[in-house]
Amino acid sequence: MEFRNREIRKRDYASRGCRLADAVFGAKVNPHLLHEASRWYLNGLRRGTHKVKEKSEVSGAGRKLWKQKGTGRARVGSIRSPLWRHGGTVHGPRPRSYSYAMPKKMLLGALRSALSAKLADEKLTVVDGWALESHKTQSLLVTLGKLSFTKSALLVAHGENRNLELASRNLEGVKLSAPNALQPYEVLKHDRLLLSKDAVARLVRSLDPEKTPIEVPDVETIAAAPVKKETVAAKKPAAKKAAKPAPKKKTGKR
DSSP: OHHHHHHHHHHHHHHTTOOOOHHHHSOOOOHHHHHHHHHHHHHHHOOOOOOOOOTTTSOOOOSOSSOSSSSSSOOOOOTTOTTSTTOOOSSOOOOOOOOOOOOHHHHHHHHHHHHHHHHHTTOEEEESOOOOSOOOHHHHHHHHHHTTOOSOEEEEOOSOOHHHHHHHTTSTTEEEEOGGGOOHHHHHHSSEEEEEHHHHHHHHHHHOTTOOOOOOOOOOOOOOOOOOOOOHHHHSOOOOOOOOOOOOOOOSOO
16 A cells, blocks of 8 residues: 555656655665664764863873882872862773764665655655745745644745745744755754755756766867977077197108
């Protein structure tokens, strides 16, 4: 029954002039990919600014409290020791980054699973566009009420839309996103997903694994004629040979 409902929804979108590709909106839902993508996204949001004071950072003198031997007490070197009250903390949290790299194919597969899950649950709606006459929040709230908005909604629009940005940022549970910045966690977090036709076309173009690459036509390049380098001998004028001195004539006198 679930697959039948999904096919009916696809047929309705096709009749409205918006095609939903089976490879993007009808893919098999992979819970493991959705979990990994959500974990990757949430870890990237962590600030990682936690910090504890170590032995060298807490207040206290550095002198030895009492001599090493002869007192009958345990030896001690510093009042800032972690064994003492108000001492430093060892092996505590340090500032760090929780973000890590995730393969692009896994992220795209998780996004396909999230979109397919929303369509299967009949919580995905495609609108013609987000052309708002005003930036008032009340006008957008009335529009969302006609689209079965109850708890939360994720609006996906392509291009710059100042009125939609201003009207949606003050609504609790409503978030605006671009197709190239759509995250699987945000799709699953919000109750309803509202896409524009331009956003659907962008998602199909970027997420369809069966798309054929665009062939770039060959461009003929005209190479410039090589410039002949003049030889050093040609540049320099030929040196004149020095005239040899004439031989002296022998005289009869000695």
